[in-house]
Amino acid sequence: MHCPTLTKLPSPPPGRTGWPWTEASAPLPDFMPDGEPWPRISIVTPSYNQAQFIEETIRSVLLQGYLNLEYIIIDGGSTDVTVEIIRKYEPWLSYWISEEDSGQSHAIKKGLERATGKIVTWLNSDDRLRPNTLSRVARVFKASPRVVFTCGDINLIDINGRVINRLYTKHPNRFLTVNYGQHGVPQPGAFWRRWAYEQVGGVDTSLKFCMDRDLFIRLWEIGPTKRIIGPPLADFRVHEQSKTATMKAIRAKEQALILERYSNPRWQSRQILLSVLWWIWEKLNLVRVLLSKLLKREI
Secondary structure, three states: OOOOOOOHHOOOOOOOOOOOOOOOOOOOOOOOOOOOOOEEEEEEEOOOOOOOOOHHHHHHHHHOOOOEEEEEEEEEOOOOOOOHHHHHHHHHHEEEOOOOOOOHHHHHHHHHHHHOOEEEEOOOOEEOOOOHHHHHHHHHHHHOOOOEEEEEOOEOOOOOOOEEEEEOOOOOOOHHHHOOOOOOHHHHHEEEEHHHHHHHOOOOOOOOOOOHHHHHHHHHHHOOOEOOOOOOOEEEEOOOHHHHHHOHHHHHHHHHHHOOOOOOOOHOOOOHHHHHHHHHHHHHHHHHHHHHHHHHOOO
């Protein structure tokens, strides 16, 4: 599907302006620079009672100006007006359903099982993509055919969509993630190849909070990764009802489970050394951030 233009979408609610209400991504040429068609990108949005935010999420995907989008929404049987909002955008959705499910991980897996794109991800119903994200992602995968996973910076935004600060994504480091439990790769800025997703077995639906980290660890094991240089790819919304705010105990339990699954027991007695290695990894990222600001360009 070609993304619709701004004028074809429903009018935004009163008082909503800017991205993605009254602004759209820049138009793209019909083909990539080498004459090849743009690769299909599949995005799944899991949803449940997020009527306050989901329209903004949907518009941030549809207004990418991308020429080969597959957009799937899996709603868990919302009881607010979420379904009414989804129906407004139904002509531009590849598939959507609203039915009871077993939670976010289940919804994501259901959606990704339907995905046919070469590049896939999910975008939660309270987050949003930044302008021109999909074309940037497609170009990186095209230029790096061996890469199976990419990630980029994101913004933290508040309940009203105002930017709180920028999160500078670290380059994936599987060793430190599986042995020290830290990874610094926020999910909204991550994309991966569908064949790799299928090869590693997809999302673990038994996890409620750390399913992204668990999936990333398995993806990082089978092929190269790449950090996307440039402005943030997505916005992660911080609010009182978000999982980050309400599921701290589950998060801690699942982080411990992931360490148990993937870590090397010999390294678990070397936590001081691991903390030093993580400190160095963080400082290397900080150097990038400082150089970027000093040189006034993305690096």
